[in-house]
Ligand SMILES: C[C@H](O)[C@H](O)[C@H]1CNc2nc(N)[nH]c(=O)c2N1
């Protein structure tokens with residue numbers, strides 16, 4: 001998951017290329033860092049069958065992510081490129097928005113080249129290699145989702161021309177990071193921010209606290225989100241094909257303009273036009289707000 005503040009200075013840190021990439025230097029990861037990956041992988045992969053979308057589970061399999069240790073991108077990218085032409089590139093952390101979008105538009109997924117400490121086990125502010133590679137990369141092995149991510153990158157670069165970054169970031173947040181999908185007669189998870197979190201993988205499907213609302217493009221692009229706690233809303237797509245078709249075949253420019261003239265939708269609100277799957281109690285968020 002990415003945080004709200006991204007680098008405002010445009011120059012890459014020392015040792016990084018102009019596109020902010022660095023060598024993964026896989027040999028430099030310590031036994032403890034590999035052990036942290038294995039601990040996180042074991043916990044998530046034990047609880048995701050039946051919860052994560054089939055596309056996600058297929059990606060884990062195709063990319064052989066069950067192999068112990070932090071994946072070596074030389075091996076991972078050979079499989080990923082075979083599947084959809086994507087590759088993972090190492091970056092030191094959050095990169096500027098335009099740099100991020102350009103990578104996606106060129107089928108390069110930027111992954112943080114560090115792993116969380118035991119103290120950060122259940123939450124950290126910046127995306128580490130576990131969130132990025134375990135959370136995001138399996139979906140990039142799915143051809144439809146892989147095409148969505150390229151289109152998103154291109155759309156991101158376009159959104160900067162309309163000063164509509166915030167609207168586009170909401171689309172990313174409610175799909176790529178925290179998306180749910182109808183599957184097998186129920187709901188499954190495809191969002192990376194959920195699958196990389198044990199607690200939210202339970203909360204997103206089982207809790208009666210959050211709203212679960214059928215995906216609607218214009219509505220999602222107006223809806224604020226949390227960056228520091230479980231989501232109060234989850235949006236549900238019918239299929240990855242639906243997500244790709246709707247976003248690629250809609251010209252966002254008129255949407256950007258229309259939404260800019262309207263106030264953001266408060267996080268927990270449900271609108272009359274919403275396709276409501278769960279009208280949440282928001283008890284979790286209310287309890288946390290004290
Ligand atoms: C969409 C928006 O630009 C978003 O915050 C980007 C910014 N920079 C990033 N940088 C990295 N490395 N990873 C990310 O997920 C993001 N997200």
Ligand SMILES: N[C@@H](Cc1ccccc1)C(=O)O
Nearest residue numbers: 151152155247248250251252
């Ligand atoms: N259709 C969007 C581009 C886009 C495609 C797919 C995902 C997100 C954005 C536009 O007109 O800008």
Ligand SMILES: [Fe+2]
Nearest residue numbers: 001002127192
């Ligand atoms: Fe993320």
